[in-house]
Amino acid sequence: MARVVQKFGGSSLRDLSYIRRAAQIVARRWHSGDDVLVVVSAMGDRTDLLSSLALTAYKHSDDENAESDVLLSIGEQESASLMALSLQSLGLSARSFMGWQIPIETIGVHGKARVKRIGTSMLVDTLDHRGIAVCAGFQGLMVRGDRISTLGRGGSDTSAVLLAASIDAQLCEIFTDVEGVYTSDPRLVASARKLSSINYEEMLEIASLGGRVLETRAAAAAMRYKIPLHIRSTFSSNEGTEVGEGIMEERAVTALTHSESDAKIAVLGLDNQPGIASKIFGQLASNGISVDMIVQGMTQDEGKAHIAFTVLKTDISRACAALESIRESTPYQELRCDDNVIKLSLIGAGMNSSAGVAARMFTTLAEKGINIQIIATSEIKISVLISADYLELALRSLHGVFDLSNAVEDLKQ
Amino acid sequence: MARVVQKFGGSSLRDLSYIRRAAQIVARRWHSGDDVLVVVSAMGDRTDLLSSLALTAYKHSDDENAESDVLLSIGEQESASLMALSLQSLGLSARSFMGWQIPIETIGVHGKARVKRIGTSMLVDTLDHRGIAVCAGFQGLMVRGDRISTLGRGGSDTSAVLLAASIDAQLCEIFTDVEGVYTSDPRLVASARKLSSINYEEMLEIASLGGRVLETRAAAAAMRYKIPLHIRSTFSSNEGTEVGEGIMEERAVTALTHSESDAKIAVLGLDNQPGIASKIFGQLASNGISVDMIVQGMTQDEGKAHIAFTVLKTDISRACAALESIRESTPYQELRCDDNVIKLSLIGAGMNSSAGVAARMFTTLAEKGINIQIIATSEIKISVLISADYLELALRSLHGVFDLSNAVEDLKQ
Numbered sequence: 088m089a090r091v092v093q094k095f096g097g098s099s100l101r102d103l104s105y106i107r108r109a110a111q112i113v114a115r116r117w118h119s120g121d122d123v124l125v126v127v128s129a130m131g132d133r134t135d136l137l138s139s140l141a142l143t144a145y146k147h148s149d150d151e152n153a154e155s156d157v158l159l160s161i162g163e164q165e166s167a168s169l170m171a172l173s174l175q176s177l178g179l180s181a182r183s184f185m186g187w188q189i190p191i192e193t194i195g196v197h198g199k200a201r202v203k204r205i206g207t208s209m210l211v212d213t214l215d216h217r218g219i220a221v222c223a224g225f226q227g228l229m230v231r232g233d234r235i236s237t238l239g240r241g242g243s244d245t246s247a248v249l250l251a252a253s254i255d256a257q258l259c260e261i262f263t264d265v266e267g268v269y270t271s272d273p274r275l276v277a278s279a280r281k282l283s284s285i286n287y288e289e290m291l292e293i294a295s296l297g298g299r300v301l302e303t304r305a306a307a308a309a310m311r312y313k314i315p316l317h318i319r320s321t322f323s324s325n326e327g328t329e330v331g332e333g334i335m336e337e338r339a340v341t342a343l344t345h346s347e348s349d350a351k352i353a354v355l356g357l358d359n360q361p362g363i364a365s366k367i368f369g370q371l372a373s374n375g376i377s378v379d380m381i382v383q384g385m386t387q388d389e390g391k392a393h394i395a396f397t398v399l400k401t402d403i404s405r406a407c408a409a410l411e412s413i414r415e416s417t418p419y420q421e422l423r424c425d426d427n428v429i430k431l432s433l434i435g436a437g438m439n440s441s442a443g444v445a446a447r448m449f450t451t452l453a454e455k456g457i458n459i460q461i462i463a464t465s466e467i468k469i470s471v472l473i474s475a476d477y478l479e480l481a482l483r484s485l486h487g488v489f490d491l492s493n494a495v496e497d498l499k500q
Numbered sequence: 501m502a503r504v505v506q507k508f509g510g511s512s513l514r515d516l517s518y519i520r521r522a523a524q525i526v527a528r529r530w531h532s533g534d535d536v537l538v539v540v541s542a543m544g545d546r547t548d549l550l551s552s553l554a555l556t557a558y559k560h561s562d563d564e565n566a567e568s569d570v571l572l573s574i575g576e577q578e579s580a581s582l583m584a585l586s587l588q589s590l591g592l593s594a595r596s597f598m599g600w601q602i603p604i605e606t607i608g609v610h611g612k613a614r615v616k617r618i619g620t621s622m623l624v625d626t627l628d629h630r631g632i633a634v635c636a637g638f639q640g641l642m643v644r645g646d647r648i649s650t651l652g653r654g655g656s657d658t659s660a661v662l663l664a665a666s667i668d669a670q671l672c673e674i675f676t677d678v679e680g681v682y683t684s685d686p687r688l689v690a691s692a693r694k695l696s697s698i699n700y701e702e703m704l705e706i707a708s709l710g711g712r713v714l715e716t717r718a719a720a721a722a723m724r725y726k727i728p729l730h731i732r733s734t735f736s737s738n739e740g741t742e743v744g745e746g747i748m749e750e751r752a753v754t755a756l757t758h759s760e761s762d763a764k765i766a767v768l769g770l771d772n773q774p775g776i777a778s779k780i781f782g783q784l785a786s787n788g789i790s791v792d793m794i795v796q797g798m799t800q801d802e803g804k805a806h807i808a809f810t811v812l813k814t815d816i817s818r819a820c821a822a823l824e825s826i827r828e829s830t831p832y833q834e835l836r837c838d839d840n841v842i843k844l845s846l847i848g849a850g851m852n853s854s855a856g857v858a859a860r861m862f863t864t865l866a867e868k869g870i871n872i873q874i875i876a877t878s879e880i881k882i883s884v885l886i887s888a889d890y891l892e893l894a895l896r897s898l899h900g901v902f903d904l905s906n907a908v909e910d911l912k913q
Binding site (some may be wrong): 183 | 520554557566567570582584586589594595596600648803828
């Protein structure tokens with residue numbers, strides 16, 4: 088008998104018939120003897136619809152308007168109450184909890200609030216009486232102002248992991264519309280293979296580098312609180328991907344991800360003087376724009392510096408405006424933007440002890456005539472920025488070279 | 501400068517364009533210098549849709565399931581946030597308040613909770629800073645259990661009047677899709693005339709006897725707390741009907757209403773012994789069934805008693821089952837149900853000082869060959885139960901006889 092959190096995403100809750108199917112999964116778990124806390128996203132694409140409704144009501148509202156959160160949060164209120172009713176109709180005792188009821192106390196700004204504290208007494212009381220607690224994901228209560236807040240896109244994953252941590256759950260199951268975490272995107276790489284287990288560090292890199300199966304903050308929270316995850320499909324009973332603390336030494340490369348959310352900005356012909364980078368990135372930071380990959384170089388002819396970096400595509404026009412505004416104090420010759428780029432990443436917990444991964448990656452891409460624009464590395468990943476035109480070619484070549492379809496699996500066993 | 505509550509019903513908030521039109525009305529009032537608290541119903545027929553969704557999720561749920569209230573309450577959360585956003589887009593400072601935030605504390609049962617206490621500090625603070633408080637109608641917070649509750653059908657009217665009372669508002673405007681309170685239903689009686697003012701007692705009778713313009717509990721609350729009401733149309737700037745404390749002596753009959761919600765049950769051939777009525781009505785009461793009009797008679801031949809009464813059409817099968825179950829201990833010969841009946845009511849604050857209203861009513865109906873099945877009277881109303889077949893004939897005849905199209909108006913001025 089364990090405490091288990093089961094989280095269902097919007098694609099698993101498209102309409103009432105989907106919710107009832109998910110309720111069957113919850114009921115099976117409960118009947119096995121476990122205590123179950125359910126976390127639900129909004130049904131289908133509800134959040135998108137509500138978000139555009141808010142924008143229609145007030146076109147020039149800023150992103151952090153508390154009223155938008157009031158509207159957005161009804162999506163999860165709807166699915167949580169319908170899940171509770173569906174569980175009741177199966178003869179189980181179930182009740183819904185909104186973010187403000189639990190409470191999931193948040194700080195920061197509306198639309199992307201951060202969880203500060205979670206009240207557990209009502210939840211634990213429900214579970215201890217063999218009731219099923221159905222929690223609305225994505226939403227919380229802003230400590231200051233007593234207002235409904237939301238956690239930003241994919242926030243229900245974060246709700247699930249943090250709720251699991253707060254009630255000392257032994258497992259957090261993430262139910263989604265794919266079978267688990269894959270070595271690469273199965274829609275683009277036919278030989279992509281489902282991973283039966285990965286560790287937290289790998290999950291975090293996969294999530295942040297384009298894997299769409301789990302939100303990055305949720306992966307970080309799982310790692311921090313050591314919550315075992317099981318990412319699996321709502322629509323089959325196959326085992327999915329377990330995420331835990333295992334160390335997989337024999338596996339240099341676990342997964343190959345790609346992200347289409349980045350754009351490249353190049354600032355060309357800067358005076359090459361100390362502090363030039365801090366001026367550029369300081370200006371972007373003070374406008375709230377995050378920079379990811381960076382490369383700095385110098386031209387041979389004039390002693391001018393170049394800086395290139397990536398920002399989110401959604402930030403590109405604000406980034407360019409911010410840089411135009413400092414052109415007088417920080418002169419440069421040209422600003423170039425390119426959003427036809429892709430970030431490819433090789434991820435593996437054993438990468439830093441396995442020589443030559445980077446070299447093999449660069450060689451493979453060079454042989455296919457693919458130019459690498461920026462490189463970024465960490466202990467367990469190598470990312471390269473390339474032209475989007477080569478996405479599939481690069482994915483398939485690298486997937487083959489690193490033999491991902493046949494990687495040794497399940498070293499935990 | 502006054503404090504004003506403005507309540508908008510679902511038909512005034514059918515979609516976002518309607519909400520923006522309503523926001524314009526609020527803005528005009530605010531710009532005139534008044535402080536405005538807005539109460540909103542759910543958009544259009546949202547509540548009906550959510551209600552049937554809850555029933556689909558859990559067919560055998562009882563009416564007082566707390567989870568249904570969680571689902572139903574999202575309707576007003578949606579309209580309140582969209583109203584606040586629409587007001588903001590007009591440059592005004594506005595924020596929404598849910599029932600649990602205010603809080604509107606309730607007791608009783610889910611689905612038809614009663615308001616016990618309203619917290620006013622946040623509302624008053626908002627108004628005092630010239631902000632517009634947008635309150636979700638229909639919903640509250642159950643004191644016991646910290647759960648979302650709803651006030652039952654038409655509950656937003658009650659929310660509006662009680663909120664007006666709690667903040668000492670000088671006026672509560674009820675915006676709806678008709679121009680005000682009419683002498684009779686304009687869809688059935690072409691000569692029906694809008695009343696420019698009526699008093700609380702009349703409003704209460706009209707509301708409870710079939711007038712669909714204001715909920716009965718709201719009329720009772722307005723009378724109790726002496727909140728001046730103005731019932732008017734969202735879609736025109738015409739004056740509607742004022743409801744206040746005026747006494748209209750010269751007007752014996754103010755309005756003629758009809759209700760189609762009742763059904764008649766006749767219990768025939770009862771032993772005529774003391775306590776027979778208390779057995780019948782005790783049994784119904786213990787099953788939670790309200791009885792309205794009652795007539796008791798005796799047959800000449802056998803010394804048997806007959807009792808006939810009305811219950812809500814929605815209660816009729818439960819009422820019959822309850823009476824079948826006591827047939828052994830309280831024998832009767834026959835149970836007859838008839839739902840093809842209509843309750844017609846003449847209402848007027850001056851009725852009890854004006855002799856002959858009842859006699860004229862009965863004569864008029866007799867002349868048209870309309871049989872009166874049950875009669876019920878109070879100080880300011882006379883109701884009769886007749887066959888539904890004669891609805892329009894009876895309405896038009898009585899409207900003419902009592903000269904309602906030309907009644908003296910506005911005695912308050």
